[in-house]
Amino acid sequence: MPAGHFYAVFIHSGGCARCNASPIDPSAGSAIAGREQKPMNVMLAMQDAFAQGLLWAVMSLGTYISYRVLQIADLSVDGTFALGGCISATLIVGGMNPFFALIFSLLGGMIAGAVTALMNTFLRIPSLLAGILTMLGLYSVNMRIMGKSNTPLLGEDTIITLAGNVLPFSKNVINLLIGIVFCVGLIAVMYWFFGTEIGCALRATGDNAKMARALGTNTDNMIILGLLLSNGLVALSGALVAQSQGFADVGMGTGTIVIGLASIIIGQVVFRFLRGNFALKLLAAVLGSVLYRVIIAIVLQLGLDTNDLKLFSAVLVAVALSVPLLREKYKASRLRKEAE
Amino acid sequence: MLKLTGVNMTFKPGSVNEKRALIDVNLVIHPGDFVTVIGGNGAGKSTLLNVVAGVCNNESGRIVLDGIDITRKPEYKRAAYLGRVFQDPMMGTAAGMIIEENLAMAKRRGKRRSLRWEITREERAEYCRELAKLGLGLEERLQDKVGLLSGGQRQALTLLMATLQKPKMLLLDEHTAALDPKTARKVLQLTQDLVAQEQLTTLMITHNMKDALRVGNRLIMMYEGRVIFDVEGEEKRSLDTRDLMEKFEMVSGGEFANDRMMLG
């Protein structure tokens, strides 16, 4: 019963997250009815946060390839995430099996990633700008694919409903299981790939392109391969999220890059013990994605206006990005003080 | 081994900043030659190596290496034939990857890369043996990130990486310039050992005239994009720094020879 076990673990950690929030919980000690009402909502919100976190973590893993391995902040992911969702939704409405729809989303994302990479390598457009151009262009592409700005999947088969037909669990738990399967599978595949000769050449390209070329690596090809894989995963994540939430929207990718970076950096800062091994670093990014969703769920429970969410995310990422530097500065100033 | 015929290289052609870095360079390097290259700042020494390595493309002339015309081959393809070490010790290795991964990349220089997992047990044993020869204790640290090593250690590692897969030619661009004097001597000694052991054809830029005279069997001096002096064998051995300075003043039309090349 591994599934049941995971369920228990996540419910438990959800509870812990609630405890952290409780000092400012105004309902504490109020009427019994209220007290029973609130934990249920929180529990569901946390379950949902974990499930969403894992489905979005597929995107974080993709972003890891561009941001951490190739050291490129690739903004095309805002477009490719939505692209994945739009392709999946359109194909499902058209009658395709939702699993096959995932594959087409993956392929669509890979093509988009290759476009950004080709602009960067062949046309020598700076990667940041190339990503922005792809992102912008994809908005129109996504509108074309769906023919409208939003495609609901009400009453359609999705991988969640199909899994629900055979597994006796709630929708949240099934989301969670699907998220775990994809994340664990992808970490395994990525760990393998980045240990191969080609994978090492890709890592070396991001680490030191001059050295990589001097050792016979076609660095342009590696950038193309990296962005292709990265955007493929991001689109896959978009497809999973669309199928899980039951609709695709052209705007669903807005801010994806920020969420991806947030997950990677939060994961790295909070789960500092997950270092050394590449698979552990990927796991940290996945956990970072989950933690990001948990943080968002908590601030929403605490009454943050959903309209302020993007501002909150932006501030969160800015803070997380500055933590390593602040930590360095703090260390340096302490060393100076000790020296005096 | 290496033959440059009428090689010209101009940076930013047609602009106000146009810079003719190599002017009609003709050079033949024979198998087994160990050539030291000297010349003032901006003389075109690095550009000469970069044109051979394919970092920049010469606008005219031909470059033939061991019978292969490499003039239009991209840098990553020429890497199959060339071992290179740069002035900046950070440039020759990937800091975020461990020592054995760096070596494994070097071992596969110019080979087709596949989806095989890197590094077999025999390979690791070979790396240990080779690292032990450096005498820096790196054979104990195969799993350490290269970023943890000092500049000298990294430069020694880069040198080993450049020769792990025997290159047709070894290109060294002031590879000891960024090191402290003691480490610089050590790395230079290591260079000489490796070159002698593997009988490598070598082109070594140095800013140190004494080294240029002491090391290698041939010396060329560059000035404003041209090779202005080329000596080898007995004639080279009989030179001293004073001769080089005189030579430099002569071709530069009396320009005082205290240029940076004249230090050391």
Ligand SMILES: Nc1ncnc2c1ncn2[C@@H]1O[C@H](COP(=O)(O)OP(=O)(O)O)[C@@H](O)[C@H]1O
């Ligand atoms: N990438 C470049 N763009 C423009 N000019 C360059 C570039 N690289 C070198 N130069 C110029 O070419 C000339 C030769 O440079 P270089 O070969 O690096 O000299 P050095 O002999 O000191 O190694 C110098 O005047 C330098 O300013």
Ligand SMILES: [Mg+2]
């Ligand atoms: Mg130079």
